[in-house]
Amino acid sequence: AQSVAQPEDQVNVAEGNPLTVKCTYSVSGNPYLFWYVQYPNRGLQFLLKYITGDNLVKGSYGFEAEFNKSQTSFHLKKPSALVSDSALYFCAVRDQAAGNKLTFGGGTRVLVKP
């Protein structure tokens, strides 16, 4: 069975500092990995995905993520955080054996302080 772990419930960072949100995964086959962000009372917004190719994936709003197969990790990063980046972030994996189903991590709340 596939699974995703986001080890930090909350990440606090000062505006302008680098932001990292951690994600590790477990799948039986090749992983397709996704990051989504959720603002209060809103649905999930797609940030980026890793399917194949370069391990460093660039996405929306200046976010990027690095796929590390040996460590089974897909950490989300942003070089300089903004107050508006404060939100709930979800990592998700799709295992080909499970079809189109996404399995999500528990989410990490990011708080960027001015």
Add this chain to the structure above:
Amino acid sequence: KAGVTQTPRYLIKTRGQQVTLSCSPISGHRSVSWYQQTPGQGLQFLFEYFSETQRNKGNFPGRFSGRQFSNSRSEMNVSTLELGDSALYLCASSRQARTSGGEYQETQYFGPGTRLLVL
């Protein structure tokens, strides 16, 4: 292009009632998936529909059901509501279920959700 729309946005029901939620996917998207989001269980997959057929189902009781119409719009129904069914129900659409190579590579785009409160 309009995004995924869900109606209603908010709903209050009492235990034992039933509820129907609606989802209109992005134009051209044929796959629709449903997820339940609760503080305790997080985001959990309910089911996926493609070409009016349920392709995949999560671990939920039979009280949860869904369907998809020929225009790809989808509905989910919850019968005999329980307090624990209070949640944000999210619908996601993607363009197609598989690539020509048989792989699922499409991104799922989510709607704003329907917040259901069961009293």
